[in-house]
Amino acid sequence: MSDGIWRGFASDNYAGIHPEILKALSEINAGHQVAYGDDIYTEQLSGVVKKQFGNAAEAFPVFNGTGANVITLQAMCKPWEAVVCATSAHINVDEGGAPEKVAGLKLLQVETPDGKLTPELVDKQAWGFGNEHRAQPKVVSITNSTEYGTVYSVSEVKALADHAHSLGMYIHLDGARISNAAASLGTSLGAFTTDVGVDAVSLGGTKNGAMGAEAAVILNPDLVSAMKYVRKSGMQLASKMRFISIQLVAMFEGDLWLKNAQHSNAMAQELYKGIKDIPGVKVEAPQANALFPILDPKVTEELQKSFRFYVWDHLTGQVRWMCSWDTTQADVDNFVAAVKNELDN
Amino acid sequence: MSDGIWRGFASDNYAGIHPEILKALSEINAGHQVAYGDDIYTEQLSGVVKKQFGNAAEAFPVFNGTGANVITLQAMCKPWEAVVCATSAHINVDEGGAPEKVAGLKLLQVETPDGKLTPELVDKQAWGFGNEHRAQPKVVSITNSTEYGTVYSVSEVKALADHAHSLGMYIHLDGARISNAAASLGTSLGAFTTDVGVDAVSLGGTKNGAMGAEAAVILNPDLVSAMKYVRKSGMQLASKMRFISIQLVAMFEGDLWLKNAQHSNAMAQELYKGIKDIPGVKVEAPQANALFPILDPKVTEELQKSFRFYVWDHLTGQVRWMCSWDTTQADVDNFVAAVKNELDN
């Protein structure tokens, strides 16, 4: 890694701020605004979110994805209730135990082949209703695109939403990379959320070009009244909220969210084309902006001397290569060349 | 309130971003940086904080003051321990119960005349050591400047730190407005923290001109190892941390923190001069950047039609008027004229 400016394939949250978002921040800086969300830009965001997710949608801007997930799940659950999720879900493996530690939530985990739940998989944990010895299943939480780069189709989300509701449960969608999912599906953001009955979305901005901006987007009106309280007691209420809201306005008012996601998805396809036929690389075609190749750990080790990226499964040698809004074709070509070079040795 | 650009006296977190901080954000935007704090600007902040608070100081950037307070107190306390604080402390009255709800902390509260604890006041709650029926007192938490705009002197903090330590307790300083305290005292930031034995500081940036940037600054090395875990499980770990760290670098590398605080303190003095002799206003001289006048509620009501500010005590009619880094002399003059006008009626 150089001391100067560099870009890699470790994560989309290694990237900086998209220029349009940075510009928006500076354009709304003058003067005072009421703190804690009673500002005009948060009001503007409200309209933007309704445009994307329908008139019932209510947006609650927060600092980060863990915050959006945990407070939303807390709003959905009474203290004795629980959340069904994939074993690989971010809430289960990558939030330092925050769901359990901040909100007392029990996560009822299901192994999945590809990071995606199905109604049948949900049923492995959605049982014991009315039996107080069991933390009561109340939410199905899915991630789209998933932690394994896969994408739920509209009908797959609908089947899960219908199933959850038939059990008296809610469905939550962790949308840290929801824009990548929509770009992959070629649909609106509402098509696989509002339109198919999702109750709440953690709307991601940061990984797609914001500085740090996420929102809990509540689609089920029953959940709205809890949100301002769980956001505050969950330490996710920004004082100068205008600067979070405006990032999301800049991203979701027009099509910046889509252009950025289409770009990072396309770069992942380019990367896939470049490496799929290299002997020693075992990889499936990306559905969103990440590849999960399996490599000889020695190759991984050598590559990591020049490129930072994460090993995803120590047992299998699976790694993660991820593209972001600022990945260039030259970045891809350069990285492909390095992989080739390493595997030629 | 106008639809256009305006400034008022409601709170220092109604103000925007100081231009130098906004500039710093844009200057470091290019290219990738490792996420979650392993970036070069967070490393730079580490040096800046050591310069301000001494070589043992370790900085953990977080999103907001509630987050800084709660995770720091959690790092100080075992699950059965408790925090002695003023009844008026922000952690007690203005954090939505986050200390109790996120960290299970019991707050052992003491009434104070002016928001300031003393060793004698601490003793009203610091007892019962070894008795498991009582949540065990472990931390004395003070705020400087306080929620009532008062300022602890260096020797007052030292007396509290010595007292806490003599009881086997830690001392935490909520420094949401630490720069205003330092400006008021005419000392360095370390003079009333590191130098007198404070164990940890919640270092405020947001209210003094940042967009949204605070840090838990740990001065007692025994507390360091817990911090990265409580920050993560407390949902306060920023992915693109460089953009939080650089705000604090821009503020604390040179003297921006001091200039901004001196300015807002000075504006509070100007406001005091303008109103202290108006009949119907009962007010004490400000020690930092806020005044707490007592007004006839009818006057308050009239003034609030044109100026947003908070009632601090419904029973007494006490209100809060606060200056910020961007308050101008014209703002003050204009507001004083309005107060005069109202009280002449």
Add this chain to the structure above:
Amino acid sequence: MSDGIWRGFASDNYAGIHPEILKALSEINAGHQVAYGDDIYTEQLSGVVKKQFGNAAEAFPVFNGTGANVITLQAMCKPWEAVVCATSAHINVDEGGAPEKVAGLKLLQVETPDGKLTPELVDKQAWGFGNEHRAQPKVVSITNSTEYGTVYSVSEVKALADHAHSLGMYIHLDGARISNAAASLGTSLGAFTTDVGVDAVSLGGTKNGAMGAEAAVILNPDLVSAMKYVRKSGMQLASKMRFISIQLVAMFEGDLWLKNAQHSNAMAQELYKGIKDIPGVKVEAPQANALFPILDPKVTEELQKSFRFYVWDHLTGQVRWMCSWDTTQADVDNFVAAVKNELDN
């Protein structure tokens, strides 16, 4: 203190099991019963509790008073809500922080002259509804008889219940010594609970002659559905519940609760008569089964060499002397003689 059998005035929970309760335990021991409350004795208790508290009353037997209080308050509160109580309340001072640590409850405390809240005192903390910066007041919790041995009258409880309800809040009555209160008031148990609108009672058995048996008694039907879950997740669900339930049946089916409480109250009157005129003893007449005399600490120290009892306030020299169901007139006479002897020196 002797190595043999002794009785003192330290606490009513130093006493053993009333013979009728011990007998009941052994009489229902034969054979199997369904665990976790689906046994015939718990069903029997259900009827007994309805007889005492009205047909809507539902009983949830638990292990101890802290458990009864915390799970009942949790059933009343959403995670962001809070409980108004006297500073001297058992939940605040004597439960090791369990309300905060187990249930995340913030306690909004009010100083009282005698351990008793009033509507006016409640109002000191029951405010800020709808403001997410403040943990939302949802329950008024009172203790009858109080931690200071005082007794709320029927009309005092009614005034508090009406006030709580007018604010959209619940009222909870910690009845660890509810039988002593009823005996003192000369009323039924329902007269100052069900009949005046109390929403839930922590029904005490242990201090009044049980081995270890308390129950959450829910009077407001809206709260019932939560109870089995908070009891289980609060670790208060007994497997062999029949042995807890039968203790409460034995106590509340007839008038054992009343006889025991009348006796301990009467013994406290006898003790009062014996000591009230001793020079050096400052004491008010007991309202229930405890006296809170103020003594010279040296006298206290000497007396404690022969009799175990607790200092209630180190600053004033106040101590607590408590009678129990098994206190005898001879115990009282013997103790009075010792006090006299000590104060003659």
Add this chain to the structure above:
Amino acid sequence: MSDGIWRGFASDNYAGIHPEILKALSEINAGHQVAYGDDIYTEQLSGVVKKQFGNAAEAFPVFNGTGANVITLQAMCKPWEAVVCATSAHINVDEGGAPEKVAGLKLLQVETPDGKLTPELVDKQAWGFGNEHRAQPKVVSITNSTEYGTVYSVSEVKALADHAHSLGMYIHLDGARISNAAASLGTSLGAFTTDVGVDAVSLGGTKNGAMGAEAAVILNPDLVSAMKYVRKSGMQLASKMRFISIQLVAMFEGDLWLKNAQHSNAMAQELYKGIKDIPGVKVEAPQANALFPILDPKVTEELQKSFRFYVWDHLTGQVRWMCSWDTTQADVDNFVAAVKNELDN
């Protein structure tokens, strides 16, 4: 089920109190004892536990097994740490989420073939040390005998203890049925706990003939200081503790624990002999006091009209039949006849 006295095979906690334990309760009832554990019978228990588990052992009597487990695990874990356990562990499936909800503990679950962990299975979750995104693995928790009636051998526990310690982790043994394990192994209680490095044991009394008595038995001195606090704040501190302690004294002072467990284990063998060759019953030989046969659900349904027992796995038709200290040969014969009768139809 009859209205009169009956016994079944649903659970060992359907059984009553062993006469020797009931007798002990009544023998120590006279007079006062200091509350909250400072009584002479709790002191006696201290000696009894040291005799069984070695001189370093410290006993903390509690109300129930969930309580013993959760407070012990809390004493072992900092708030950001986690517990590795079998997916089938009682703490994971049968405690209503108490570990997560009371103590914020994340349970890192491993599927097992038979309810038993191995070092290799532990390694599936014991990783990520030092990475704050992962709740930090700190305890390996095993149950002996397990929730599937299997028994860890001495060397199996030792291998797990050694492995846990080599990773800087603790090992906890849920001994709700520890006596059945010891009876099965033919060893002392210390042989597979203290002697092989187990750090803490949840010592079960209730299922083996007590009324309701368990204890956290701490074998690693580093954990002792936390215990009195987590017991109190975990709502597991009994006021009249003498009546819990004496149950455990009666059980563990002599060999009542062993005789009861040998009896229930032997009855399970008798039941196995009676049913193993019945066509339509698929069952393995019991290792402790429970059988887990697989039956046609219709047969189960018919049998449940006369005998209460639990279905253990709805998918496979597996049920649980459990013997207790009071199961008689006639009970077994009667039940075997019923099973035969049902399967003959």
